Amino acid sequence: xxxxxLKFGGTSVGTIERILHVAKIIKIEHDAGHQIIAIVSAMxxxxxxxxxxxxxxxxxxxxxxxxxxxxSGEQVTSALLAGALTEIGANSKSWLNWQIPILTxxxxxxxxxxxxxxxxxxxxxxxKGIAIIPxxxxxxxxxxxxxIGRGGSDATAVAVAKIFDADTCEIYTDVDGVYSTDPNKxxxxxxxxxxxxxxxxxxxxxGAKVMQSSAxxxxxxxxxxxxxxxxxxxxxxxxxxxxxxxxxxxxVTGVAYSKDDAKITLMGVEDKPGVAANxxxxxxxxxxxxxxxxxNISSDHKTTDLTFTIKRDDLSKSLKILKDNKDIKYxxxxxxxKVSKISIVGAGMVSTPGITxxxxxxxxxxxxxxxxxxxxxIKLSVIxxxxxxxxxxxxxxxxxxxx
Amino acid sequence: xxxxxLKFGGTSVGTIERILHVAKIIKIEHDAGHQIIAIVSAMxxxxxxxxxxxxxxxxxxxxxxxxxxxxSGEQVTSALLAGALTEIGANSKSWLNWQIPILTxxxxxxxxxxxxxxxxxxxxxxxKGIAIIPxxxxxxxxxxxxxIGRGGSDATAVAVAKIFDADTCEIYTDVDGVYSTDPNKxxxxxxxxxxxxxxxxxxxxxGAKVMQSSAxxxxxxxxxxxxxxxxxxxxxxxxxxxxxxxxxxxxVTGVAYSKDDAKITLMGVEDKPGVAANxxxxxxxxxxxxxxxxxNISSDHKTTDLTFTIKRDDLSKSLKILKDNKDIKYxxxxxxxKVSKISIVGAGMVSTPGITxxxxxxxxxxxxxxxxxxxxxIKLSVIxxxxxxxxxxxxxxxxxxxx
Numbered sequence: 001x002x003x004x005x006l007k008f009g010g011t012s013v014g015t016i017e018r019i020l021h022v023a024k025i026i027k028i029e030h031d032a033g034h035q036i037i038a039i040v041s042a043m044x045x046x047x048x049x050x051x052x053x054x055x056x057x058x059x060x061x062x063x064x065x066x067x068x069x070x071x072s073g074e075q076v077t078s079a080l081l082a083g084a085l086t087e088i089g090a091n092s093k094s095w096l097n098w099q100i101p102i103l104t105x106x107x108x109x110x111x112x113x114x115x116x117x118x119x120x121x122x123x124x125x126x127x128k129g130i131a132i133i134p135x136x137x138x139x140x141x142x143x144x145x146x147x148i149g150r151g152g153s154d155a156t157a158v159a160v161a162k163i164f165d166a167d168t169c170e171i172y173t174d175v176d177g178v179y180s181t182d183p184n185k186x187x188x189x190x191x192x193x194x195x196x197x198x199x200x201x202x203x204x205x206x207g208a209k210v211m212q213s214s215a216x217x218x219x220x221x222x223x224x225x226x227x228x229x230x231x232x233x234x235x236x237x238x239x240x241x242x243x244x245x246x247x248x249x250x251x252v253t254g255v256a257y258s259k260d261d262a263k264i265t266l267m268g269v270e271d272k273p274g275v276a277a278n279x280x281x282x283x284x285x286x287x288x289x290x291x292x293x294x295x296n297i298s299s300d301h302k303t304t305d306l307t308f309t310i311k312r313d314d315l316s317k318s319l320k321i322l323k324d325n326k327d328i329k330y331x332x333x334x335x336x337x338k339v340s341k342i343s344i345v346g347a348g349m350v351s352t353p354g355i356t357x358x359x360x361x362x363x364x365x366x367x368x369x370x371x372x373x374x375x376x377x378i379k380l381s382v383i384x385x386x387x388x389x390x391x392x393x394x395x396x397x398x399x400x401x402x403x
Numbered sequence: 404x405x406x407x408x409l410k411f412g413g414t415s416v417g418t419i420e421r422i423l424h425v426a427k428i429i430k431i432e433h434d435a436g437h438q439i440i441a442i443v444s445a446m447x448x449x450x451x452x453x454x455x456x457x458x459x460x461x462x463x464x465x466x467x468x469x470x471x472x473x474x475s476g477e478q479v480t481s482a483l484l485a486g487a488l489t490e491i492g493a494n495s496k497s498w499l500n501w502q503i504p505i506l507t508x509x510x511x512x513x514x515x516x517x518x519x520x521x522x523x524x525x526x527x528x529x530x531k532g533i534a535i536i537p538x539x540x541x542x543x544x545x546x547x548x549x550x551i552g553r554g555g556s557d558a559t560a561v562a563v564a565k566i567f568d569a570d571t572c573e574i575y576t577d578v579d580g581v582y583s584t585d586p587n588k589x590x591x592x593x594x595x596x597x598x599x600x601x602x603x604x605x606x607x608x609x610g611a612k613v614m615q616s617s618a619x620x621x622x623x624x625x626x627x628x629x630x631x632x633x634x635x636x637x638x639x640x641x642x643x644x645x646x647x648x649x650x651x652x653x654x655v656t657g658v659a660y661s662k663d664d665a666k667i668t669l670m671g672v673e674d675k676p677g678v679a680a681n682x683x684x685x686x687x688x689x690x691x692x693x694x695x696x697x698x699n700i701s702s703d704h705k706t707t708d709l710t711f712t713i714k715r716d717d718l719s720k721s722l723k724i725l726k727d728n729k730d731i732k733y734x735x736x737x738x739x740x741k742v743s744k745i746s747i748v749g750a751g752m753v754s755t756p757g758i759t760x761x762x763x764x765x766x767x768x769x770x771x772x773x774x775x776x777x778x779x780x781i782k783l784s785v786i787x788x789x790x791x792x793x794x795x796x797x798x799x800x801x802x803x804x805x806x
Contacts, residue, residue: 016456016459016460019460020460050479053419053479053483054482054483054486056419057419057422057423057483057486057487057490058486058487058489058490060490061486061489061490062485062486062489062490062495064496065482065483065485065486065489065496065497066482066486068478068481068482068485068497068499069478069479069482069483069486072475072478072479072482075471075472075475075478076453076456076472076475078471079457079468079469079471079472079475080456080457080460080468080472082465082468082471083457083460083461083464083465083468083469083472084460084461086461086464086465086468087460087461087463087464087465092465093467093468094468094471096471096501096548098499098501098502099501099546143502145499
């Protein structure tokens with residue numbers, strides 16, 4: 001008998017038929033003797049519908065009230081799922097944010113789960129009850145409703161798994177696992193059976209968006225075994241473990257890409273301490289997320305060139321900030337909004353020599369120009385022209401034996 | 404400066420434009436120096452939409468979870484209205500059932516408000532804040548979400564007015580007050596400026612459905628001044644007072660009617676104690692609401708005839724109960740599902756002789772057959788053929804000087 005946290009995303013509970021189907025999945029697990037806590041998202045489209053209502057009232061809607069508004073979505077799903085379980089003869093009960101309670105820190109719309117009271121739910125589980133918890137929300141120490149950011153139901157699931165000391169945390173979604181690259185673009189993409197937290201993080205942060213990254217980080221920190229699987233098929237999903245418990249036969253696990261990127265290069269930047277901070281501080285203050293940063297070694301030790309990538313949507317805002325800010329000194333600024341980032345990811349990379357060379361060689365063979373390069377222990381990313389994206393992914397997927 | 408409870412029904416908050424309009428109404432009252440607590444219903448159609456979702460899951464949906472589901476409707480409106488008030492520069496905050504809390508007794512779907520904590524809201528009001536409370540709901544002593552029956556937002560408004568010791572309770576709705584009869588049927592119907600609780604009760608229980616009856620009863624019990632008015636016009640509404648503070652120039656205040664009635668007559672019922680209880684107990688246990696009951700005096704002191712009316716929807720169920728139950732003895736059973744009830748209502752009736760005669764005479768003049776009669780201190784009701792409904796209302800409206 002295991003204690004399991006099962007999380008069902010928006011499309012998994014998008015209609016009443018799907019909610020009834022999810023109830024059956026839960027009942028099968030429960031009948032197998034497991035203790036079940038289910039975390040649910042809002043029905044697909046619901047959160048956007050509520051957001052639209054708020055925007056129709058005000059583009060700058062009161063943040064406290066926005067949390068009250070949005071949290072109703074998961075409340076609805078929780079009640080419907082508990083009702084569906086009752087209908088098929090299971091003993092089930094929803095537990096709202098304040099009933100547990102789920103205590104959070106931080107601001108409205110961006111809170112962080114810090115604790116939960118486990119006593120009454122554990123008692124209910126020991127009496128063969130199935131507990132349903134709305135994802136994405138909690139309450140503050142002041143007793144206000146809080147939400148924890150889009151995709152926050154994953155974070156709720158991992159937090160519940162940690163605080164209730166669950167044996168596994170299973171993320172049910174509309175894809176059947178994590179793939180070696182985007183199966184919609186590259187038909188030979190393969191589902192990965194096992195992956196480390198780190199690889200998962202690198203893959204999910206660059207396009208293969210199966211789980212919210214901060215939830216994977218939390219799972220990694222507390223070593224909570226995850227499994228991503230499909231609500232709609234019975235196929236095995238992808239298990240996400242501690243790196244050490246995975247046997248790496250391949251040096252590269254997957255090829256990820258990110259669309260909608262833009263690149264900015266500042267040439268002739270003064271090469272002295274504090275300059276990078278001067279550049280990135282105003283961007284950060286304006287909620288602009290800088291992804292890759294590449295600084296070339298300056299030959300004269302006086303000036304240097306700095307390249308970084310941002311989301312394409314943030315380009316015009318970023319350019320304005322850089323131009324308006326008198327503290328930022330450079331000789332020339334260029335930008336390119338038609339780029340994409342291609343990354344090869346693999347925990348085995350660090351111990352396999354020649355990966356970097358192999359990647360650059362393959363792209364050169366395809367006459368793909370590399371605009372920037374960035375590396376980490378388990379990832380190697382390049383910025384290329386957007387038009388070369390599919391060609392690059394296909395080539396790398398083949399070269400690294402992933403087909 | 405007064406403390407005011409303002410309640411806005413489903414159509415009043417049915418769209419974002421209407422919510423913004425309601426915010427303006429509230430702000431005008433607040434700017435005039437009043438302390439405001441606003442009670443809101445779910446946006447029109449929302450509760451039915453949620454009910455339909457529950458029925459798609461199960462015809463016999465878990466009652467505890469149904470309350471969790473339904474209560475989300477008013478939560479959404481509360482957040483949107485508080486956000487709309489913020490948008491126009493007012494300091495406003497929603498207070499959910501558990502945040503106040505609104506303590507209820509009784510069962511799910513049919514709970515009753517017993518208390519609220521007034522401290523933090525009163526503090527907020529004294530700091531010029533506008534408090535928004537979702538109607539129709541509360542929490543039980545066990546900490547479960549409860550709802551208080553359809554139309555329950557009226558009951559919330561009156562309970563809040565009582566517990567917070569408000570000066571008035573204003574019910575904003577989609578009609579501009581209580582009318583002397585149905586203005587859709589009888590064009591000469593007139594809006595009543597002032598009416599007693601008792602008259603309002605009699606009128607609202609027989610068709611002029613402006614406010615939930617039990618809310619009027621509570622207001623009467625605690626002498627809370629009510630006002631029913633339109634959200635969409637600036638016209639004066641109808642004020643509902645204690646009977647003694649109204650000057651009655653007319654003996655009859657209004658003519659009400661109820662559609663969808665059915666009549667059952669049991670002939671040859673044994674005339675001895677306990678017989679009526681035997682008949683009505685099984686009906687009551689099956690949630691069938693018996694309205695008028697007329698028992699004729701028996702000539703032989705052995706058997707009697709018993710007539711009563713019920714909702715037409717309940718007719719076949721009622722007939723089955725009466726036929727199946729061996730404890731209920733009678734010689735003959737007849738029923739008529741094409742009847743309606745016409746009532747003249749007026750607190751001045753009791754002190755005006757000849758009203759009864761005048762009513763019967765008028766109906767006879769129109770060749771309308773009276774199938775049953777029932778009287779109370781401020782109401783005189785007759786059961787007639789449904790096809791005579793409009794003719795009867797028109798005649799009585801004229802005869803009693805209401806045109």
